Amino acid sequence: MKIAFYSAQPYDKSSFDAMNQEKTYHFLFFEIDLNEQTVKLAEGCDAICIFVNDHANAKVLEMLAALNINIIVLRCAGFNQVDLEAAQQLGMHVYRVPAYSPEAVAEHAVAMILTLNRKTHKAYNRVREGNFSLNRLTGFNLHGKKVGVVGLGKIGLAFCKIMHGFGSEILGYDPVESPHPDYIVKTSFEELLAVSDIISLHCPLLPGTKHIIREESLSMMKGGVMLINTSRGALIHTPDIIKALKTGKVGHLGIDVYEQEEKLFFRDFSEHIIDDDDILRLMSFPNVLITSHQGFFTTEALAEIASITLRNLQDAKNGVKTSNLLT
Ligand code: NAD
Numbered sequence: 001m002k003i004a005f006y007s008a009q010p011y012d013k014s015s016f017d018a019m020n021q022e023k024t025y026h027f028l029f030f031e032i033d034l035n036e037q038t039v040k041l042a043e044g045c046d047a048i049c050i051f052v053n054d055h056a057n058a059k060v061l062e063m064l065a066a067l068n069i070n071i072i073v074l075r076c077a078g079f080n081q082v083d084l085e086a087a088q089q090l091g092m093h094v095y096r097v098p099a100y101s102p103e104a105v106a107e108h109a110v111a112m113i114l115t116l117n118r119k120t121h122k123a124y125n126r127v128r129e130g131n132f133s134l135n136r137l138t139g140f141n142l143h144g145k146k147v148g149v150v151g152l153g154k155i156g157l158a159f160c161k162i163m164h165g166f167g168s169e170i171l172g173y174d175p176v177e178s179p180h181p182d183y184i185v186k187t188s189f190e191e192l193l194a195v196s197d198i199i200s201l202h203c204p205l206l207p208g209t210k211h212i213i214r215e216e217s218l219s220m221m222k223g224g225v226m227l228i229n230t231s232r233g234a235l236i237h238t239p240d241i242i243k244a245l246k247t248g249k250v251g252h253l254g255i256d257v258y259e260q261e262e263k264l265f266f267r268d269f270s271e272h273i274i275d276d277d278d279i280l281r282l283m284s285f286p287n288v289l290i291t292s293h294q295g296f297f298t299t300e301a302l303a304e305i306a307s308i309t310l311r312n313l314q315d316a317k318n319g320v321k322t323s324n325l326l327t
Pocket of ligand 1: 102174208
């Protein structure tokens with residue numbers, strides 16, 4: 001089976017090659033993302049494997065169908081980058097990896113909280129320069145703070161468990177009722193916004209959650225709130241969050257995802273002019289921490305992603321319908 005990988009990085013090659021010792025599959029790794037211009041690279045392949053910022057829109061899917069490719073495996077959980085309606089109409093089979101290591105993303109969200117709060121990134125640089133002053137490094141105790149969690153799925157619940165360990169009070173909002181530990185107090189979205197000291201987003205990007213954090217919702221929050229987004233960039237309206245940072249309404253912002261990330265993330269622009277004024281403004285705040293979609297990025301998660309993706313390929317080839325099948 002021949003598979004074209006788009007947006008492939010060296011770590012993708014390593015983790016997939018490690019699972020393909022017997023050369024059952026023939027992998028073609030392309031660093032470029034999937035779009036209307038690059039779809040032809042997959043000619044002659046049986047399937048394509050894509051990631052979060054590839055563009056499997058209706059036009060691209062039609063072009064794939066014309067190349068007789070009807071299997072798409074996503075090496076990620078989110079699937080907002082695929083036009084599923086178009087895929088279904090074209091009779092395509094789209095599989096994803098719904099869960100590989102929810103703890104990896106939850107732990108990254110916690111890392112962002114600790115970094116923003118205790119300013120370890122600044123302390124590291126200071127000490128290396130011989131500056132042992134503590135001025136302006138004051139943090140706050142997580143113990144006793146109210147932590148609002150938007151989305152109580154796999155990652156949200158893993159995050160709650162860690163924050164509960166710190167002795168924080170956990171508030172959760174999820175429109176879908178499902179079992180959760182007793183220490184999570186379910187609230188409305190509005191109440192969560194109003195009382196939380198820290199808000200962490202763990203819901204998917206859907207038409208109903210796009211810009212869930214915008215001027216209106218920001219105005220309901222406590223002054224100086226810490227906001228963390230490791231889910232999808234478009235949950236936050238970027239110009240509104242910039243305004244809220246300027247007024248101090250948002251005291252700390254940690255984002256692992258960004259609405260325009262597809263133009264930037266996973267690439268090295270250190271010797272280029274960055275053509276995105278919003279991210280440059282965000283980068284200029286001392287109380288903003290940006291990481292480039294690395295929440296998933298642990299050895300364990302990469303191995304799990306490769307293993308499940310290859311199983312999905314086998315299932316697609318054999319016409320086996322599993323819960324990983326989107327259409
Ligand atoms: P999940 O499907 O297990 O949970 C999502 C939860 O969000 C569900 O319980 C759902 O009911 C809830 N939800 C839906 N609409 C909501 C709304 N309007 N408000 C609040 N909650 C709502 O998904 P998961 O595995 O926990 O992943 C969550 C998200 O994390 C994914 O959608 C993906 O965007 C993101 N993610 C990021 C990374 C990363 O590397 N940063 C990696 C994996 C996943």
